Amino acid sequence: MIRVLLAEDQSMVREALATLLGLEEDIDVVAQVARGDEVVAAAREQAVDVALLDIEMPGMTGIDAAAQLRRELPGVKVVIVTTFGRPGYLRRAMEQGADAFLVKDAPAAQLADAVRRVLRGEKVIDPMLAAAALAEGADPLTARERDVLRAAADGAVNSEIAKALHLSEGTVRNYLSTAIQKAGARNRSEAVRIAKEKGWL
Amino acid sequence: MIRVLLAEDQSMVREALATLLGLEEDIDVVAQVARGDEVVAAAREQAVDVALLDIEMPGMTGIDAAAQLRRELPGVKVVIVTTFGRPGYLRRAMEQGADAFLVKDAPAAQLADAVRRVLRGEKVIDPMLAAAALAEGADPLTARERDVLRAAADGAVNSEIAKALHLSEGTVRNYLSTAIQKAGARNRSEAVRIAKEKGWL
């Protein structure tokens, strides 16, 4: 039996997916968690073979959880299952050592299929998404530009961003300006929207 | 057997929920659609008893689909199942004649339970959410303020909003200013974030 961990914050979705996987002859869902920061402990305790991780979760993102798993339990295969097929997410997930990347738009049958394939050592990626990620090129933002843009996304005003990041207000303006240009936007709001769409934040 | 329609755009989630419901002795999922604008036709064709509708769907929102169902097939019970427990969503859903409102955070068992209860004529609403909706009061935005804020959410600049809505630029500034104040925000970005959180957009 393949021992699977399922990390997803929406109970209804998590339990439904667990039921679906549980119907497979060779799969056993031995752990369910609702937070990213509970993944590693549960995976260790239950000696899981494969971890299915959502990206957007409280506590820690699925991508960070994947990185942590890679470090602490390198034998565990990682399948990212996410709502948003953003190229930036895919790129970061694969860099952190994920073995598969599925979007929830895909047919449910792909889930069990991906579990079996990663155990055989395969990488499973939607070809369309892989192409999009390659076509788009890497995230052009520097770490600080990303920090500033993320802070601006909440609607903070320049002086607040400056205080939060221990920068001068002028420096905040400079970073925002370059971020806006790199995103091809006309102001901060649009830059935030574009960056979110591409998975840069 | 209770005949159920399931409308949800993410295949994986939709099929998983359908499987879950299908395991119930008295429930039969006779129709699945991925778009809001296919709900009424499918409901009519399959003579469904209960429609489970996600809110965010391509084609038409689940709330609009609920209103359409109410008009054209008044016998069909409506259960809204959504990711976001935003008070504004709940309020609008109930105004459009929904019989139940569930968030995907809730345990999966509540889904089948809600289906049976709405058929007995009950309304099913999470008590916490109902309290939040009542405590918060109604959406304070006027129709035009909402239009302008929605346009601003995409990152459009004042002159573009003005052109898109056939207004003068000064008027756009006026509406945005009142919307910002009503939201208790300090600028348009924050106003957009708050309005989205509360389900005003």
Added chain:
DNA sequence: TTCTGGGGATGACAGATGTCATACCCGGAC
């Protein structure tokens, strides 16, 4: 060693944004 790129900062400037007062038109409530 020199060059380059990132992090950080300042000052200046133009243009965008947010606020306020004021005004007109309309339809519905009283």
Added chain:
DNA sequence: GTCCGGGTATGACATCTGTCATCCCCAGAA
């Protein structure tokens, strides 16, 4: 018949934002 709120508009004003030039420091690459 008057009052009120929503929709629309203008002008004036203070700030905030976005851009640019220019500077310093530091680490790694060539």
